[in-house]
């Protein structure tokens with residue numbers, strides 16, 4: 001059995017990254033991974049403009065006129081205002097262009113209007129309430145490097161920079177299947193000994209959230225021929241992710257099927273839950289993961305092995321956040337494997353708290369309804385007490 005970090009490093013260094021790219025409209029770019037560096041096409045702000053509703057003026061001019069100026073003209077959003085005429089102030093609105101000659105804006109709450117003149121405070125200083133051209137970023141400035149997975153904030157920035165299309169890596173294609181003679185999809189009656197199947201749905205949903213195109217390989221019987229049939233076209237996928245059949249009972253079955261068509265690089269990892277997990281390649285293109293059948297084990301192994309692999313395939317950085325939190329209750333155990341406890345994370349007056357949930361058996365899923373993170377217990381640790389500092393991995397879906 002190899003330790004977690006070693007297994008992760010081995011998997012990530014064996015990923016054959018995407019090569020094909022395509023150009024998509026910004027509207028279609030959410031969750032896609034950039035395949036090109038991007039530069040701003042415009043200055044931002046594009047011109048000097050007002051931060052507030054108020055009056056644009058020239059500070060030296062205002063001083064020369066004892067801080068009382070007639071209001072001449074107006075600058076609204078979308079206008080191209082005339083220059084400020086000397087000895088006057090101009091009405092201006094938030095985001096509207098600053099007229100030539102003006103070097104400050106006084107907000108309307110701070111002026112007095114007397115007979116068509118504005119009286120402005122003597123403290124008015126050059127630069128007040130002005131947003132200067134290019135102070136945010138400049139035309140040509142590098143904004144993004146390849147590999148960035150675009151989120152809604154990125155779309156906002158790219159839109160502001162005048163970018164309407166982006167080159168992205170092709171979406172990975174994945175085949176997802178569950179193995180087990182006992183598995184039945186929800187919606188069907190259960191015969192004795194059967195259970196409802198849930199891994200396929202969770203794995204597919206997580207892959208889709210990472211931007212992957214998922215093909216459903218269905219439920220596969222614990223039978224080499226059935227598995228062979230499903231894997232027959234596995235060379236057409238970038239990832240094949242199956243669950244079940246990796247523990248001792250069915251060990252040989254999955255091993256046999258994958259060995260026939262590919263190479264298994266790694267079989268067992270020293271983590272709990274999730275020990276039996278296989279990774280390898282089929283042909284030049286396909287990476288396969290055999291995740292444990294226990295639903296919680298499949299979730300944990302997905303998070304720590306499949307998710308980073310998918311990111312790296314798309315040239316992205318892997319990013320599994322590990323934070324410190326204060327344990328809200330104790331957890332005791334025998335040392336051995338690196339363990340991930342389902343936990344409820346919450347913040348209390350700026351402190352992150354983590355409560356290890358009841359029902360940590362790897363077959364137990366009830367606690368998932370309260371789970372928004374994992375507590376990481378190191379291999380050699382015997383657990384922790386309430387109030388101890390623990391390492392947590394927040395889950396965002």
Ligand code: AMP
Nearest residue numbers: 178197198199244245246247292293294
């Ligand atoms: P296995 O890895 O096939 O030995 O399965 C371990 C445990 O997980 C067994 O109790 C299986 O019944 C259960 N299991 C396997 N696959 C699934 C699945 N897709 N959904 C829910 N439970 C499963």
Ligand code: MG
Nearest residue numbers: 180244245293
């Ligand atoms: Mg099984």
